Amino acid sequence: MSALSSAASLVPETAAPLVLALPKGRILAECGPLLQAAGIAPAADCLDEDSRRLRFETNDPQLDVVRVRPFDVATFVAFGAAQIGICGADVLMEFDYPEIYAPLDLRIGGCRVSIAEPVEQAMQDDPARWSQVRVATKYPNIARRHFAARGVHADIVHLNGAMELAPGLGLSRLIVDLVQTGSTLKANGLAEVEVIADVSSRLIVNRTALKTRPEEVSALISRFRHALAAGQSA
Known part of the structure; x- marks a missing residue:
């Protein structure tokens, strides 16, 4: 094993940024105001469907965003490639992944x-x-x-x-x-x-990530919850 590989293996998994999976297509534009209200500012081309990039940095060094097909958001989160995501309730109904916890109805993508x-x-x-x-x-x-x-x-x-x-x-x-x-x-x-x-978009979380990185994941859920509350009171 090389020195570089050896050093990399000593880096704890929790040092890696969390990954938020967003759906391409019609829901993506509606995600913009919600992310802003949650204090999440992804790279400028993240919400641009013409961008060829698929992974984007954000204003939080411990959070990256990936943009995938709507049906794939649930799969990325269920298998732990992303710890958190936004997807339609239709996708959750279709796949019914036990690995996914859906704590919030985001009231977008109706x-x-x-x-x-x-x-x-x-x-x-x-x-x-x-x-x-x-x-x-x-x-x-x-x-x-x-x-x-x-x-x-x-x-x-x-x-x-x-x-x-x-x-x-x-x-x-x-x-x-x-x-x-x-x-x-x-x-x-x-x-x-x-x-x-009837279908709307939900915030979904990988259950294992919620157990292994509870403070980080719970903090993200709270940011979305506060964003929703602020939207209701506006």
Whole structure:
């Protein structure tokens, strides 16, 4: 072992900065004011979707930020690559990682997980009469649990995007997808027929990190809690 490797192995794990995982896409812009209220100032290009960087320093030398796909935030935190993160409740529902603790509803990124079908079909269809359906979705676990609870057999077609195309091309009868305004559904001739769950973004924490670095992680949670309280009183 080289002297450099030997020295590195003596550096305690807690000396490394904590890592906060943020989601790319629509929620990222909403994270900016929340981070500012929590006293966290990441590098200027962190909230710029055009930036090719993925890891960013902050005004706190003991905190770095990484920017990943929304579905990956929960995985980074569950496996300890990031100790804390922000992700939608839909992701938590889909993966249900036991390693994750979600102490705060951040009240950003509001939307819903819904069932949709072609408008013409929806005008004649009665969801209460469904017994077997084929569903295209990027949420196979959420969809399967929802339909099973209603006694409906669901044949799940797992897609990562473009769910709205599935009914028109004969791939599925229904879709289960994230809906914010409904404009994408409308543009593709679909109608929202049932809401499975309302969704907002949550602050999530790795349970092991909360035990091994309790003061640092708890301090970060407190900063977000105070930011939320300040927003309510404003």
